[in-house]
Amino acid sequence: EVRANPSTALIDRCIDLSRKFGTQAFIAIGGGSVIDTAKIAAIMLGYPEASCEQLMQYQFFPEQSAPVVAINLTHGTGSETNHFGVAGIDEKNYKPAIGFEEMYPLYSIDDPNLMASLPLNQTRYVTLDALTHAIEAATAKGAGPFSKTLSIKSADLIFRYFPRILRDLNDREARYYLAFASMLAGISFDNGGLHLGHALEHPISAMKPGVPHGLGLAVLLPEVLDTIYPAAQEILDEILQPIRRTEAGIKTKAGIKEVIKQWLAEVGLATTMGDLGFEQEDVATLTDLVYTTPGIQYMLDSTPVAVSPETVARIFRNSLS
Template identity: 45%
Template sequence: MWEKTMPINEVRELRGKTNIFLGVGAIEKIFDIAKEIKEKGIDKVAIVTGKSSYVKCGAWHYIEKALKENHIEFVLYNKVTPNPLSTQVDGATKMARELGAKAVIGIGGGSPIDTAKSVAIMTLYPEYTTADLYEYNFIPTKSLPVIAINTTHGTGTEADRFAVVSVLEDGKEYKPAIAYDFSYPMYSIDDPKLMVSLPKSQTAYTSIDAINHVVEACTTAVTTPYAVMLAKETVRLMAKYLPNALENGEDLEARYYLTYASTIAGICFDNGMLHLTHALEHPLSAIKPDLAHGLGLAMLLPAVVRNIYSARPEVLADVLSPIVPELKGTKEEAEKAANGVREWLEKVGVKETLTDLGFKEEHIEKLVELVFTTPSLDLLLGCSPIPPTKELVEKVYRESL
């Protein structure tokens, strides 16, 4: 295959609305980025990240050095958790405002980068809270520049305009999303070397997140041929290289192509949007904030495939062929496709069901309610290839128990 001809140690630039540096050693591009932003007058930045992985993966060594060499002041907020909270964004925003930050750097996976995108907006709107932003109590029109240092291969947030933050204040259990054209990162770094320390579980969960992005994006009511093309390549690369990364986490070739696949999956759903799996997962991790997003998606995916297959059999047969071979693209194959997806998930070590995670029959009513009341999820439901009724949502949850 052509992948063997690609020099993964040469950093190449992927141009789109975000300029992405991809390759082993891409983290060193932070020196060029720091120099450039200083020349543009950005001399103060807020850094948003998790508790320790930004140091353990090696990214911080380069970032701190680049900022100090270019005399860029910074504050560090390192309290972001998986499924980040609006209150964490508020805390980081307070630090950014006190410094007078002119840009925001996010270091990590989807949670820190989404938090960075949110801080970049909220710094410019001191009269509002992050909960106001995610509950659509105001519509922003501007943002500080964002630089994304990506350390996982799953979310695609380094390449798109989306951000997700949980609002758990005042008894709420919301996990909404926002998407604005000014929220694309200015620069992103995708360096597979930063991902070799990802544990097996996170390697699988983040990759499954990317699989879900494209299975949804290529089957929405607004999908495009471009989204279908990106979906096919994402699934092919994930199917080929995820087993290698699970076997040997330091396999840089595997990490490289999983990172690339995740990035184009982000571009895929930036174009084709998402629908049921993400709309139904957000309430799961709102109720259980410690639930890994990719695991939540994995538990729902077979049931979603089963229920939407008859509406998009030709597309799904083609896109899923690397993990579910011999699908012919006929409506009658829904059960075969769903079972094939479940079997593939089990092969990569993900066997859990909603019941295993503590969800029970009595939780379904609350979950269904959250699907239809969480701000922004109506936009995902509106992209569903089949009518997104409460009966359908309940059915998917029940089949996933």
């Protein structure tokens, strides 16, 4: 029953079923949505008087969790490596992110052979998620040498092997290095944190749960990079170096927004918020959700530039087309 962008109602049903069968540990076999569901349910198992919605709104702070074994089937979310979890509160259009030390999986398995059946579009979306993790973790206010080093390597591998996997979904070497890149990015943002792109994407896939998280990030990425570039020019130039050079090895003079737009088109992710069904009238609602959804403010605070409601609304407006 676990869908992409899982809801608190679904996790509550998972918890009820777990209690019925006397569950003492969870084995999560799937991508980030499945692993997040297990991580959150593992906490809730020990708090029968509370609801998942309360946890996702930081209305209580857990001190225990059942063990989780994460068998990861995608190369994108990094959930198998970190202490974060996401679940939507559908009736409020909230998609909060929570983070507690108790949420680390006890064991995690990343086997690229288990990812070989990922279809084309899902391959695109999860890889873009991993790239965004690398970019944000390296440019967040909490970024340090460790997270920056991991992010640079992760992005380099993605730029190298992403085109290969799109040409041949059975390329096991490409799957291996994309899985490795995703793992590095997951560890990186577990240390450095995330910021503007994820803060703005969560309301998008909260309002429209059918929108894959990675696709939502893709439509925002050009405007997000353009916004943060003045404060993170050096590290962004280093991360994006592989796609800022022509085939002749000459550094392009195009701006960062144009460079990333061209690359997104090359990998089949030239999509806008308008393509996802959003209109100008939705900008105010989306902007409000950025500031009212629990757990998003910390991402805004981690952004390397000052972010105001006007900044958020501008990014949404410019991403419509």
